[in-house]
Amino acid sequence: MDTSPSPTAPGWPFKRYFWISIVFAVALGATALRSGFMPDDFIWLGVWDNIPPPAPLGNTPLDVYRTATGIPEHTLRLAEVGVFPWWVEPSVRVSFFRPLGSLLYGLDHLLYNRVAVAYQFHSLLWYVGLVVLAGALFKRVLPTAVAGVAMVLFAIWGSHAAVLGWLSYRSVVMSLMFGVLGLAFHIQWREQGRRNALVGALVSFTLALLCGETMVILSPYVLAYEAFSGPGKAKDKLKGLIPFGVLMAVYFAAYRAMGYGAGGSDMYLDALGTPVAWFQAMLGRVPAAIAGLTLNAPPDFIFDQSLVPLFTLLGAVGLTLFALLVWGVWPRLEAAERRTVGWMLTGAFVSTWLSNSAFAGSRTLIVPSLGTAVGLAVVLRHAWKGRAKTLRAGAVLAGAAVMAVIHVVGSPYIWWQTMDQYSQADALMGRVQARYTEAFDQEKLPHQRVVVLNAPNGIVGIYGSVRWWSSGQPLPKAWWVLSYSLYEQKVTRTGPNSLELSLTNGGHFLDSVEERIHRAARHPVRQGDEFDMKGMKVRIEEADAQGPTRISYTFDVPLEDPSLKLVQWQNKKVVPWVPPAVGGPSSALNVRVVQ
Incomplete structure (x- = not known):
């Protein structure tokens, strides 16, 4: 024409x-x-800096977009150390073929760090x-x-x-x-x-x-x-x-x-x-x-x-x-x-x-x-x-x-x-990094397993530990985030080495877009399902057709054991969660306060 x-x-x-x-x-x-x-950029930066990950990653310098391989053994190992959440579907695959994109991103890193x-x-x-x-x-x-x-x-x-x-x-x-x-x-x-x-x-x-x-x-x-x-x-x-x-x-x-x-x-x-x-x-x-x-x-x-x-x-x-x-x-x-x-x-x-x-x-x-x-x-x-x-x-x-x-x-x-x-998102993740830095004793951290009861949102839940690792900080043995839910939750100690989360005003766990990144709705969890994270066992105590409403977490040591670093997000800060005595009162986790 x-x-x-x-x-x-x-x-x-x-x-x-x-x-x-x-x-x-x-x-x-x-x-x-x-x-x-942006938050996922820190995965690539950590890979190109050759920072040792807590478990083998699917990402490599010329294949940085292979995040979840779809290989169950690989996926579950990443979940055990907290890179993926405990509810991850073992067959989840998020792997994209972008070698030229990976190469040029790596060139930027070589030139500009x-x-x-x-x-x-x-x-x-x-x-x-x-x-x-x-x-x-x-x-x-x-x-x-x-x-x-x-x-x-x-x-x-x-x-x-x-x-x-x-x-x-x-x-x-x-x-x-x-x-x-x-x-x-x-x-x-x-x-x-x-x-x-x-x-x-x-x-x-x-x-x-x-x-x-x-x-x-x-x-x-x-x-x-x-x-x-x-x-x-x-x-x-x-x-x-x-x-x-x-x-x-x-x-x-x-x-x-x-x-x-x-x-x-x-x-x-x-x-x-x-x-x-x-x-x-x-x-x-x-x-x-x-x-x-x-x-x-x-x-x-x-x-x-x-x-x-x-x-x-x-x-x-x-x-x-x-x-x-x-x-x-x-x-x-x-x-x-x-x-x-x-x-x-x-x-x-x-x-x-x-x-x-x-x-x-x-x-x-x-x-x-x-x-x-x-x-x-x-x-x-x-x-x-x-x-x-x-x-x-x-x-x-x-x-x-x-x-x-x-x-x-x-x-x-x-x-x-x-x-x-x-x-603002970049600044937010910087503040998240600062809050964790304030909360952790970096000399003790390599001997501990971090347990974050509640993340303010899915982005912090997914990428908080990624940013920490990518910055070259000392790594804990595991970094488990128990919940990304935005609903008000109640945490109850149910035994010497166990606690549970429940929703106080309705709603369901694992029903948000962020929570379903790692597990689609077509792979529902059901009442009685258990997940073994090699040191933490998770059980779905109550659930209906829309999803779980009460979840228990059982650890291999008492909650007071120094090998567990129990923290919660509260008023925009990461603060210790002090377990009450067995049978003691429940406490509220109001995630909306910290957004």
């Missing part, structure tokens, strides 16, 4: 849109320079590269003005902040950048018949796959392009997909053979391995993602499951508004532009489902935002060009104005707020 304007065509040249996009990408991306390290701003600057360069290549793709398949507007929108898209500011998600930006380049080469090969373009496409797609699974999420765009715009008849379109199909088949076979994938977790779902659970989860995740794409409503809020109905409604509203606006400008589009919009929006919609195999959040929106930016650019451009004193044109212009406010005016605010939250 020749999109170059005639010498007398009105409007800006693409070069102007290009440089505006780059300026915005750099300016907004620079806000990430203050975001610091733990200077987070240098890592962030490196990520910013990749983001600018992504914006450049997205703009080149848009220019190839769209009229100049629409391509330019789409590039600007993609550069400032609010949800991109969540990916850029979180360092371990750099692999997503890298994979998408190479994938977009491969898509552009694929189109060039199909439309111009250039063999070197086919080679470029396959090399680019391979690099994208070596960066991460994001290329798999991008693949619907390749299929949709062939369906809507691929040259020739149906058999020609199918033949055009053979090189890409062979590459993807080899990738999937190797991926499975090397033990990569996800399973046993509610955070990461496998559409092929557990299709029913995946589809059920998508019924809540996809509407929230659509709300994020169309209305800039951050889908991260559905971590609070009570907000799922609200975001389902917002998703329906956003999809309806967006569809009506596209329908409103549709008559103004040329046939070639309609085909391009068709495959771009189809790719965006299907990729929304694939991307939300990871738990819904702004970080899952970057691939579908590629096509959504095209759809929105078409609406904004043609709504302005077609403004007239008719009811339909006026309604479309009004709706387009609303979208412009949401996505153009609102996006910089989202960038700033996201980076502010990330910097």
Whole structure:
């Protein structure tokens, strides 16, 4: 499709849109320079510093995204020392094939050690590269003005902040950048018949796959392009997909053979391995993602499951508004532009489902935002060009104005707020480290087992010990966190070496998203189930269909034994928990106080 304007065509040249996009990408991306390290970054930092872990990790310097291997013996050993929680599903697998992402993160560590701003600057360069290549793709398949507007929108898209500011998600930006380049080469090969373009496409797609699974999420765009715009008849379109199909088949076979994938977790779902659970989860995740794409409503809020109905409604509203606006400008589009919009929006919609195999959040929106930016650019451009004193044109212009406010005016605010939250998360984990430092005697710690009765939230529960280990501090023999629950709990001593936790005002243990990272709801614990942590035995004393309500913990020594370091979070501090006499009064653990 020749999109170059005639010498007398009105409007800006693409070069102007290009440089505006780059300026915005750099300016907004620079806000990430203050975001610091996120909790999971400390896993990678500890691995690259070669700090001895409390038990063998799945992560290695060139394979840092292999967090849970799915090997029960390995998983249970990590649970016994407290790296994983006691309720972990032995078969849980969270292992992602991202060797180039691992390599470049390791290069940062070699060059900059733990200077987070240098890592962030490196990520910013990749983001600018992504914006450049997205703009080149848009220019190839769209009229100049629409391509330019789409590039600007993609550069400032609010949800991109969540990916850029979180360092371990750099692999997503890298994979998408190479994938977009491969898509552009694929189109060039199909439309111009250039063999070197086919080679470029396959090399680019391979690099994208070596960066991460994001290329798999991008693949619907390749299929949709062939369906809507691929040259020739149906058999020609199918033949055009053979090189890409062979590459993807080899990738999937190797991926499975090397033990990569996800399973046993509610955070990461496998559409092929557990299709029913995946589809059920998508019924809540996809509407929230659509709300994020169309209305800039951050889908991260559905971590609070009570907000799922609200975001389902917002998703329906956003999809309806967006569809009506596209329908409103549709008559103004040329046939070639309609085909391009068709495959771009189809790719965006299907990729929304694939991307939300990871738990819904702004970080899952970057691939579908590629096509959504095209759809929105078409609406904004043609709504302005077609403004007239008719009811339909006026309604479309009004709706387009609303979208412009949401996505153009609102996006910089989202960038700033996201980076502010990330910097606060970094500061929070620093405070958590300080609280544990105050609470522990580091000379005694290597001879003790830490028992944290209550974590303020799942992030502190999961990553508090990780941050401690990654900083090179002396390690206890084990670091057991008994509960991540946000509900008010009651702790009762039930024997010389035992205690139990129960919920005082309703609710259930193991029902939050954070608690289900390591054990999916489809692997429920039941009354009477026991878990042996080699020094602590856990028993589910009471449970119903929704989960446990009372849990007992029995240790191999009395609770007063100096080999146990019993602590609780209280009023934003880590304080000792002094066991009462057997039969003594219970005490409350009000986790909400310490948040």
